[in-house]
Amino acid sequence: MIFLSNLVNGLSLGSIYAIIALGYTMVYGIAKMLNFAHGDVIMVGAYIAFCALQYWGMPPILALLAAMGLCTVLGITIEGLAYRPLRQATSLAVLITAIGMSYLLQNLAQLIWGANPKSFPPVMIQLPTLSLFGDRLKISGVTIVTILANIVIMILLTAFISRTKMGKAMRCVSEDRGAAELMGINVNRTISFTFAVGSALAAVAGILLCSAYPILMPTTGSMPGIKAFTAAVFGGIGSIPGAMIGGILLGVIEILGKAYISTELGDAIVFAVLIIVLLFRPTGLLGKPIREKV
Amino acid sequence: MSMLEINDIHVFYGAIHAIKGVSFEVKEHEIVTLIGANGAGKSTILNTIAGLLRPRSGQVLFEGKSLNGIPANKMVGLGMALCPEGRRIFQQMSVRENLEMGGYSRPAAEMAGSVEDAFKRFPRLKEREKQIAGTLSGGEQQMLAMARALMSKPKLMMLDEPSMGLAPILVEQIFDIIRELHQAGTTILLVEQNAQMALSVADRAYVLETGKISMSGEAKALLQDDNVRKAYLGS
Ligand SMILES: Nc1ncnc2c1ncn2[C@@H]1O[C@H](COP(=O)(O)OP(=O)(O)OP(=O)(O)O)[C@@H](O)[C@H]1O
Numbered sequence: 001m002i003f004l005s006n007l008v009n010g011l012s013l014g015s016i017y018a019i020i021a022l023g024y025t026m027v028y029g030i031a032k033m034l035n036f037a038h039g040d041v042i043m044v045g046a047y048i049a050f051c052a053l054q055y056w057g058m059p060p061i062l063a064l065l066a067a068m069g070l071c072t073v074l075g076i077t078i079e080g081l082a083y084r085p086l087r088q089a090t091s092l093a094v095l096i097t098a099i100g101m102s103y104l105l106q107n108l109a110q111l112i113w114g115a116n117p118k119s120f121p122p123v124m125i126q127l128p129t130l131s132l133f134g135d136r137l138k139i140s141g142v143t144i145v146t147i148l149a150n151i152v153i154m155i156l157l158t159a160f161i162s163r164t165k166m167g168k169a170m171r172c173v174s175e176d177r178g179a180a181e182l183m184g185i186n187v188n189r190t191i192s193f194t195f196a197v198g199s200a201l202a203a204v205a206g207i208l209l210c211s212a213y214p215i216l217m218p219t220t221g222s223m224p225g226i227k228a229f230t231a232a233v234f235g236g237i238g239s240i241p242g243a244m245i246g247g248i249l250l251g252v253i254e255i256l257g258k259a260y261i262s263t264e265l266g267d268a269i270v271f272a273v274l275i276i277v278l279l280f281r282p283t284g285l286l287g288k289p290i291r292e293k294v
Numbered sequence: 295m296s297m298l299e300i301n302d303i304h305v306f307y308g309a310i311h312a313i314k315g316v317s318f319e320v321k322e323h324e325i326v327t328l329i330g331a332n333g334a335g336k337s338t339i340l341n342t343i344a345g346l347l348r349p350r351s352g353q354v355l356f357e358g359k360s361l362n363g364i365p366a367n368k369m370v371g372l373g374m375a376l377c378p379e380g381r382r383i384f385q386q387m388s389v390r391e392n393l394e395m396g397g398y399s400r401p402a403a404e405m406a407g408s409v410e411d412a413f414k415r416f417p418r419l420k421e422r423e424k425q426i427a428g429t430l431s432g433g434e435q436q437m438l439a440m441a442r443a444l445m446s447k448p449k450l451m452m453l454d455e456p457s458m459g460l461a462p463i464l465v466e467q468i469f470d471i472i473r474e475l476h477q478a479g480t481t482i483l484l485v486e487q488n489a490q491m492a493l494s495v496a497d498r499a500y501v502l503e504t505g506k507i508s509m510s511g512e513a514k515a516l517l518q519d520d521n522v523r524k525a526y527l528g529s
Pocket residue numbers: 307310312330331332333334335336337338339379487
C-alpha cells in the first residue's frame with residue numbers, strides 16, 4: 001500500500017514534469033533551441049497566481065487564467081526580444097542568451113516579490129481526498145487534479161498538433177523551416193505561437209507545483225525546470241509523447257528512488273537513469289533516429 | 295509580357311560570391327531552362343527568387359513588381375511556387391497532409407477539390423494517401439513534391455532538378471507532366487542537370503557558369519550549339 005501511495009505521488013510529480021517538459025520539447029522541436037528560461041516562466045506563473053489569490057482576491061479559476069495569460073505574453077515577449085534577433089546566430093549564442101534570460105527573470109522576480117519565500121495559498125488543499133481500499137490508500141485532491149490536468153493537456157495538445165492548421169504548420173516548421181516558408185507558413189508567427197503555448201502550460205505547471213509543494217521563491221522554477229528538461233531528453237527531445245512518458249517516468253523514478261534507495265540520492269538516481277538510457281538510445285526513448293532519403 | 299525579370303543580382307553566402315550579376319527574364323507561358331554544371335549557382339538563383347535568400351544587390355521583379363523586402367512566405371500568395379532541390383517534402387507527414395500544406399495559402403473551401411485534382415494527375419499518390427511521406431520511393435517523393443507545389447495553383451512554377459536520381463522512365467514521366475502544366479497555361483522555370491531533356495522541352499535557355507550567364511538563346515539553337523554539346527550534352 002505504501003508502494004501504491006508512492007507510485008501515485010510519483011505519477012503526480014511526473015505529471016508536473018511532463019507539463020513543463022512539453023514546453024521544452026515543443027520549443028526545441030520548432031525553434032531548434034533550448035529555452036533555459038522556461039523553468040523560470042513557471043516561477044513567474046506561480047507568483048502571478050499567488051498575487052491573484054492573495055492580493056487581488058480572485059477565485060482560483062481566474063487566478064489560473066491570469067497566470068496563463070500573463071505568462072503567454074511573457075513567453076512571446078522573451079522570444080521576440082531575446083531570441084528572434086538571434087535566428088541566424090550560432091546555437092551557442094542562443095543558449096547563452098537563454099541562460100541570461102533565466103537569471104534576468106529570477107532577478108526581476110526577486111526585485112518585485114523579494115527574496116523571502118512566500119507560502120502559496122492552499123486553494124487545492126480544500127479539494128476532497130480520495131480514499132481507496134478502506135482508507136488504506138489516500139489520494140489528495142491536488143494529486144488527482146494534477147494527473148487529470150496532465151491527461152487533458154496531452155489529449156488537447158495532440159489533437160491540436162495533428163488536426164489544426166496552426167498545429168500542422170508547427171510540424172512543418174519543425175521538419176524544414178525553408179520548405180515551410182515555401183508553403184506560405186509564417187515561421188516567426190509559428191515560433192511565437194509555440195512559445196505562447198509552452199508558457200501558458202508553464203503557468204499551469206507552476207500552480208500545480210506550488211499547490212503540491214507550497215513554497216514560492218525566485219528560484220522555485222530552476223530545479224523542476226532542469227528535471228523537466230531531463231525528462232524531455234529522456235523521452236526524446238522534440239517528441240510530444242516523449243515528453244509525457246519521460247516526465248512521468250522521471251517523477252516515478254525520483255519518488256521511488258527517494259523512498260526505497262536513498263532520500264539524499266534521489267536526484268542523482270534520476271540523472272543516472274538518464275545517462276544509462278542515453279547510452280543505449282542516444283535520441284531518447286521516443287526520439288526519431290535521423291533518417292534521410294536521397 | 296514579362297512574368298519574371300531578374301536584374302543584375304548578386305548573391306553571397308557569407309564571403310562567397312555565388313551569383314555575380316545575373317540578369318534574365320521569363321515571359322508569360324514560356325518554359326525557360328537554366329542549365330549549368332554542379333555549383334554554378336542554379337539553386338541559389340531559384341532560392342533567391344523564392345525569397346529564401348536575399349540578393350545583396352539587384353532586383354527580382356514578378357509581374358512587374360519588385361520582390362525586394364517581401365518575406366519568403368508571402369511569395370506563394372503572389373502566384374509562384376518552388377519545387378526545391380532534394381524535394382524537401384515533409385517526411386513525417388502523410389501524403390495527404392503534404393498536399394494540404396501545399397495548399398496552405400489557398401482558401402480552406404478549395405482544399406478537398408485541389409487534393410482530388412492532384413490525385414487525378416498523380417494516381418500513384420492517391421493509392422498512398424495515408425502513407426507517411428518519408429517511406430515513399432524516390433520517384434514517388436518527387437511526384438509528391440511537384441503535386442505539393444501545384445496545390446497553390448501557381449502562375450509561375452519553378453522546378454529545381456526534378457529528374458535528379460530517377461530512372462529514365464520516371465524522368466520521361468516528369469517531363470510529360472511539365473509539358474502538361476505548360477499546356478494548361480503555367481509558366482515554367484526549370485533547372486536541370488539533364489540538359490538534353492531540359493533543352494528539348496524548353497522554349498529558351500540560359501547557361502550558367504560559376505555565377506554568371508555565359509550563353510543564352512532559343513533552346514533548339516543551344517541544343518545544336520557545339521560548345522553546349524561539348525560541355526553539357528557529352529558529345
Ligand atoms: N549554404 C551555403 N553556404 C555556402 N556556400 C554555398 C551554400 N550553398 C551553396 N553554396 C555555394 O554556392 C555555389 C552555388 O551553389 P548552388 O547550390 O546554387 O549550385 P547549383 O548550380 O544548384 O549546383 P547543383 O547542380 O550541384 O545543384 C556553390 O559554389 C556552392 O558551394
